[in-house]
Amino acid sequence: MLQSFKVKTTRHTSIVNITSSVREIVSKSGVKDGVCVVYVPHTTACVFINEAADPDVVRDITYALEKIVPWNDPNYEHGEGNSAAHIRSAVIGNSRMVIIDNGELVLGTWEGIFLGEFDGPRERKVYVKILKGS
Ligand code: ZN
Numbered sequence: 001m002l003q004s005f006k007v008k009t010t011r012h013t014s015i016v017n018i019t020s021s022v023r024e025i026v027s028k029s030g031v032k033d034g035v036c037v038v039y040v041p042h043t044t045a046c047v048f049i050n051e052a053a054d055p056d057v058v059r060d061i062t063y064a065l066e067k068i069v070p071w072n073d074p075n076y077e078h079g080e081g082n083s084a085a086h087i088r089s090a091v092i093g094n095s096r097m098v099i100i101d102n103g104e105l106v107l108g109t110w111e112g113i114f115l116g117e118f119d120g121p122r123e124r125k126v127y128v129k130i131l132k133g134s
Contacts, residue, residue, distance in 0.1 A: 001029075004127045009120035013065075015058045018047075018126060019112040022098070023105055025128045032103045033133040039095040040126055044085035044119040046092035047126070052112025065118075085118035092116060100130070 005021045022038055038047050051057040069087045076083035096113065099106035107113070117124060 002127060002129050004125050007115050007117075007124045007126060009115075009117040009122055009124065012120055013062055013116075013118050014120050015062060015114050015116045017052055017112045018115050019052065019105070019107070021126070022113055022128055026100055026105060026130065027103065029130050030103075031100055031130050031132050034100045034131050035097050035133070036100055036105070037095055037097050037129045037131070038113060038126060039129070040115060040124060042089075042094070042117075042122075042124055044082060044089050044117060044122075045124050046089045046094055046116040046118075047096050047113065048092050048116065049096055049098070049107065049111050049113055051110045052114075053110045058114065082119045088116070088118045100133075 003025050007016050007018060009016060022036065026036055040047050050061065065088050069084050069091065071084045073084070078086065098113065115124060115126060
């Protein structure tokens, strides 16, 4: 079954830890063995897995993305004026797959699943599709 939850971002660039919401959906599904797909259907958002223990990591990712894909560039052509948000979303990607083993998400000790939004604040939808293993 396809499930979803919503995330309200509060700033122009927001990175939100969504691990507990994904974990809750997996737990309620009762699936013990499989994978789950976490997907955001938004062109200025992304999903990624990285360190959740030290919030400075997320801050540094935001900082580095601004350097790699600057918000202002006179050569952007997209009329909406948010090309950098689209590019950051495209570079990181809008879905991740996470293994489910023994009913739990398989993540590293320090890892979490994050939603990134680069042209907020906005309300975003996150889809979670659980595929049962054999
Ligand atoms: Zn746009």
